[in-house]
Amino acid sequence: MYLSTLTNKNIRNYLLGGGVSRLGDVLSGMAFLFLAYDLTDSTIYTTIMAIAETIPYLLFGLIGGVIADWIPRKKLLILLDSLRIPIILSVFLFHQTGLLSFSYLLIVSFVIQTIGCFFNPAHRAILPMITQAEQRASANSLYDTVSRGVTILSPVLSVWLLTYGTVYFFIVDALSYGISIVCLRKIHFTEEKNLAKKTVRTAVLSIVEFFSWVRKHTKVKYLFTVTFLVVFFNTWVWQVGLLLALTELTSNSKELYSILQGVFGAIVIITNLIIPYFIREMTLKTYLIGALLWGLGITYYGFMYSLTHFFIGVA
Secondary structure: OHHHHHOOHHHHHHHHHHHHHHHHHHHHHHHHHHHHHHHHOOHHHHHHHHHHHHHHHHHHHHHHHHHHHHOOHHHHHHHHHHHHHHHHHHHHHHHHOOOOOHHHHHHHHHHHHHHHHHHHHHHHHHHHHOOOHHHHHHHHHHHHHHHHHHHHHHHHHHHHHHOOOOOHHHHHHHHHHHHHHHHHHOOOOOOOOOOOOOOHHHHHHHHHHHHHHHHHOHHHHHHHHHHHHHHHHHHHHHHHHHHHHHHHHOOOHHHHHHHHHHHHHHHHHHHHHHHHHHOOOOOHHHHHHHHHHHHHHHHHHHHOOOHHHHHHHHO
8 A cells, every 4th residue: 555655756755845844844843942941041032932833823824825825836836945045044054154143033933833734734745636535645654654754754853963063953943944955856747727816805804604513513622622722732841841850860951852752753653653543533532532541641740850750650
């Protein structure tokens, strides 16, 4: 099944470009937090940096989906990647010249994540356009596996890059955007023209229509509400709290943080492969159990405050 899917050149380029780009995103996401703490030595400012990485998705997530339906996706994706390269490289240049400040780092983080709000839905929307109906399940599975798989590779790269300095994470991220552009140019498909009126009012009406639809579907409404609460309460502990805890316990906090991210990614892949053998139908109850397990893991390493238990809790 997977081999026949991979014979499609479009899918191979899609997976390669998306996987490399995802690897760059993982590395730069860690680098923003590392640099924020290095520049300020403050838990508050590091928390603000984490917020800057998530707030754009609350503000522009739905708008990004609307725009992805309006504009030719391939051109949009290449344009967004082209914009991200100089923006992310500017962090490296400012750092090397001694001009990098927390304020500038915060702005860049916010802008990069805002671009992601428009890039991600457009990129995901390409997959159905380059696959046949019988290939979509396997193609989705391959893409998710690649996306998770890069988190296993990221510790190897990050530990190596940290010997030169955190700022070099941004060089790799810029290179990943360049590779993404090359792969996107090799993907060929036909896009249907969207005849909808492209105005601010139309965008607002589309979002209002979406929320009206959600209100009529109780399960979806509960799903979105629970997801927001879970992510809101757990993201800080996972992204910032874990890093700061490691800083207190060891002098190799960045390296260990990267390794823990890799452990998390490996466990996720294994779990994804095992779950279908035990759970045939995903329900809201399944989702809530998963959210509970996530919370229990974080609670565990909160109480059992040591390096060994961090690894167990993350798993």
